Amino acid sequence: MQWDGNSTPGFIHAAGLGGIDFTQDGGTALRVVVESFDFALGNPLPVKFTVYDAADATGERASSRIIALNSSLSHATIEIPFADFTQIGLFGPADFHNVGAVSMLVGGNTSDWDMVLDDLDTNGNCDMVPDENGRVVD
Numbered sequence: 001m002q003w004d005g006n007s008t009p010g011f012i013h014a015a016g017l018g019g020i021d022f023t024q025d026g027g028t029a030l031r032v033v034v035e036s037f038d039f040a041l042g043n044p045l046p047v048k049f050t051v052y053d054a055a056d057a058t059g060e061r062a063s064s065r066i067i068a069l070n071s072s073l074s075h076a077t078i079e080i081p082f083a084d085f086t087q088i089g090l091f092g093p094a095d096f097h098n099v100g101a102v103s104m105l106v107g108g109n110t111s112d113w114d115m116v117l118d119d120l121d122t123n124g125n126c127d128m129v130p131d132e133n134g135r136v137v138d
Contacts, residue, residue, distance in 0.1 A: 001103065001104045001105075001106075002101060002102070002103040002104070003017065003101060003102045003103075003120070004016035004017060004052075004100070004101035004102075004103075005017050005018070005101075012052065012059055012101055012103055013057075013100075013101060014052040014053070014054070014056060014057050014058065014059035014061075014062070014100050014101050015052070015054040015055075015056070015057040015100035015101070016100060016101050017054065017099060017100050017101055017102075018054060018100070019054035019055075019098045019099065019100060020054075020098075020099045020100075021096075021097045021098065021099070022051075022082070022096040022097070022099050022122050022124075023082075023096050023097050023122075023124070024124055024126070025122075025124030025125050025126040026123075026124050026125055027082075027096075027122035027123055027124030028081060028082060028083075028122075028123060028124075029079040029080055029081045029082060029122065029123045030049060030051075030065075030079070030080045030082070030102075030120070030121075030122060030123075031077060031078070031079050031080075031119070031120070031121050031122055031123045032049075032077070032078045032079075032080070032117065032119070032120055033075075033076070033077050033078075033117065033118040033119035033120075034069070034073045034075075034076045034077075034078065034115065034116070034117060034118065035074075035075065035116040035117065035118040036073065036074050036075075036114070036115065036116045037069050037072060037073040037076075037113070037114070037115045037116075038072060038112075038113065038114045038115075039069070039070070039071055039072040039073075039113075040112035040113045040114065041112055043113075044068040044069060044070040045068065045069040045070075045106065045107070045113050045115070046066055046067070046068050046106075046107040047066065047067050047068075047069060047104060047105070047106050047107070048064055048065070048066045048103075048104070048105040048107065049064060049065050049066075049067070049080060049085075049102065049103070049104055050062055050063070050064040050088065050102070050103045050104075050105070051063050051064070051085060051094040051096065051099055051101075051102055052089075052094055052099070052100045052101040052102070052103075053089070053092075053093075053094040053095045053098055053099070053100055054098045054099060054100030054101075055095065055098055055100075056089070056091055056100075057100075058091075059089065059101075060089040060090040060091040060092075061089045061091045061092045061093065061094055061095070062087075062088050062089035062093070062094050063085035063086060063087055063088060063089070063093040063094040064085060064086065064088045065080050065084050065085045065086065067080060069115070075118075079123055082096045102120070104120070
């Protein structure tokens with residue numbers, strides 16, 4: 001799954017979000033809200049999150065973090081500190097002040113998993129207020 005402002009499947013548009021500041025409002029971690037995960041056959045599910053820096057459209061300023069879902073979950077919030085991400089790009093790590101894209105790759109070798117995600121955001125304290133056109137502004 002990818003959030004990159006582009007609908008082309010199989011291609012990550014590393015600068016597509018235009019430079020969102022994930023640290024705004026005190027954000028220090030990526031927050032994933034899992035509605036449910038069934039932990040099929042007792043096998044952990046690796047999930048890789050990659051953050052791309054908008055300053056490099058080639059995608060070579062990027063950082064990633066792999067987490068393992070290793071128990072059944074229901075209405076669970078998982079926080080992944082930005083400091084836990086490691087550089088994977090040739091030109092440096094992603095700058096969380098200037099995010100151009102985010103991808104989530106669900107791995108593993110068991111096809112029996114069932115997972116429902118509810119939200120992906122940061123842990124920043126943002127009071128989301130819709131404007132007159134229904135867009136969320138800070």
